[in-house]
Amino acid sequence: MKIFDRLGNPVSELAWAGDGSLESARVRLPDGSWLSVEPRATTAPPWGLSDRLWRAERFPEPGGWAGERLTVFEALDWARIDRIPSLAEPARLPPGGGTAVLNLIAELAREQGAARLAYRGPYPTEQLFLALLESFRYEPADAQDPLAAFMAGELVWTPAPHERLFGAEGLYVQRRGRVEKVVFRGAAYYRPDWQSVARHAPKRVRDVSEGVLCSLWALGRPLEDHLLLSPAGDLLRVLEPAAAEGLARPIAPDIRAGVAAAVAAGSGAPLAPAIEDVARAIALEWGAVTRDLILVERDRIRVSESFRRALAETLAAAGGRGPRATAALTAVVELAGLLGDELRARAQARLAALPPEAQARALDALGTPPPADGRHARAIADAIEALLSDVGA
Structure with missing residues (x-):
């Protein structure tokens, strides 16, 4: 069974056995490659019977599987989906891979009449929570802190799959009544609002009178527009901003x-010291960045001059010491959002390279509250003063 988008492009493909079980499936990724599902592929740990994910260019031919083995997840009865499965190694999935599989699960579950699914696995991370928001809606909808409720196992998920479109010039669009996510030239743009959740979206999807804009966004305003789409998700225009200078x-x-x-204050206790260590080894600079807010290299991270200019304008317009300090604090928080994933990834790699006994000591701190000595608060306060001096002078 092949599924196409409204433009006639293939989106997914499923093969069912005579007994109604799933023989194989594949879903298309935003970059045009395919992720394949091999049901009942192994009985190895950690879950026993498991399905395997492959990255492949073509649908598997009879008698074998082609492509790159990625990871496994709890085996599903794909004809009667009753839960959201646990995935062994999320980091091995290509961009958009987890969302594509979750959306397939949501589509089938809705067709089968499954009203609510739960995730009871060992990894209720923020990353998984954000991925689930793209294909499900959480209940109770009035949860005061949905992420905390998810981590505590207190949410269930109603299937709400998105429409997937593969458009001109490599454009990929997700829609659920509106354009929610866009991928273009490897950059992913998101809505900032998902149910009651405010998502950090420096590459932002927003509605304007002409249609839907994909923009760089910081400090409460657009800094650079990149794409104009119709409300239906069709590409109207690629917007080329002025050449980055500075x-x-x-x-x-x-x-x-x-x-x-x-970043450390908002991360798990085992990672916090490593985050600060890896940050000290990175040169941070202002400068020209093309179609993005940061440029990450091995030994340095460049923050776009457009961010600095926007902050300078915000500080100039702020009246008095208090509003200027508040604006500088906002900038620190947004910079932490921009750099956080990279710093956490490097910190995780550093911990993974430690001897087992050192890793165990670090993990013993899991669940430990942030340090109460005020060190992080003082560092943030010093950063505010430095920003006021550097940018607001």
């Missing part, structure tokens, strides 16, 4: 330390 210049060490402290 000489690279270092960002003050106090700003870097404060941003790292903000």
